[in-house]
Amino acid sequence: MKNCLVVINKMSGRAAKIDKEKLLAKFGAAYSVTLKEILSPEDDWSADGFSLVVACGGDGTFNRALNRCAEAGADLIYYGFGTFNECAKAKGTKRGSREFIRLCEYASAGGSYFGYVAAAGSFTPLGYIVPAAEKQKIGVLAYLLRVIKEYRVWNIPARVSADGSLFDGTYTLIMAIDSARCFGFRFNRLYAPDDGKVHLLLIKSPGKDNLINRARIFFPLFRAFFLGFGKEYNGKNMIFRAVKDLDITLLSPAVFDVDGDRRVFENTAQIRVTTPKHKVYIGDPTALNP
Secondary structure, eight states: OOOOEEETTSSTTTTTOOOHHHHHHHHHHTTTTEEEEOOTTTOOOTTOOOOEEEEEEEEEHHHHHHHHHHHHTTTEEEEEEESSHHHHHEEEHSSSOSEEEEEEOOEETTEESSSSEEEEEETTTHHSSSSSHHHHHTTHHHTTTTTTTOOOOOOOOEEEEEEEEEEEEEEEEEEEEOOSOOOBOBBBTTTTTTOOOOOEEEEOOOSSSSHHHHHHHHHHHHHHIIOOSSSEEEOOSEEEEEHHHSSEESSSSSEEEETTTEEEESSSSEEEOOOOOSSSEEEOOGGOOO
16 A cells, blocks of 8 residues: 655645645555644645655745655645635635646746746735744734735846846846736736746836835836736836746845745746656645535
8 A cells, every 4th residue: 555644734825724624534545644834934745655745834835845745745735724825825716626737837036936926026925924823823914914014126137038028127026926916916827837938027126115116116006906916017116927938137146026925036946847757736725524
């Protein structure tokens, strides 16, 4: 009998909705199942020795499972039980009524895979600074309460090569998104699953972080996330386009939000879309609700 590892992130925003017994019974019929519950950030796990990993949690859980299963050659089934569940909502819905949707490609940044976004700059720390206890207690409100604090101008000098087009500047937001959604906004109407592309969003910085410049970045941020994109956009202060090959050269180290986890890129972030060698599925979490 093949081995299956079931990982339940108890710190995820909607972990209380997971029916553990139903989950173990579901996969125990065909596999020898090992259960791993994540109770603190220090808890760790490995996919080595398992044919299948079933991961339940938020976007960060999916990111870690995606990379660890790729390294171990294990298949992955992911159920979204986080606060936003951007990966599951973008890639596992409106694609039929099947319980499992296979993901046939995903993007990588600096050699590590990501499920839906790699971004630096304005508002991006929201992905990794909100404590798990707050997300479990008040859900999306835990993020909203910190929005004002994170509303500021960033200055990230970078040179961006997008399918051969070059953009040099200082940016308040750099985003590579492989999803229709981010920050809870369904703004990327150009997204199509498994299309071989990511979408690049660049918003230029107007200068120092002060009240006048914060007002100046409001309009491109509003344009991007509230109005969204139904086609590519090439403006003086904002770029949005689909790309296959994306290279971001940083003049100094920058902190990125990668699927809700903090990651520092020292000088470059090479972003590519690849086809996984193992099987990756997005599961319907309602099948595991109590």
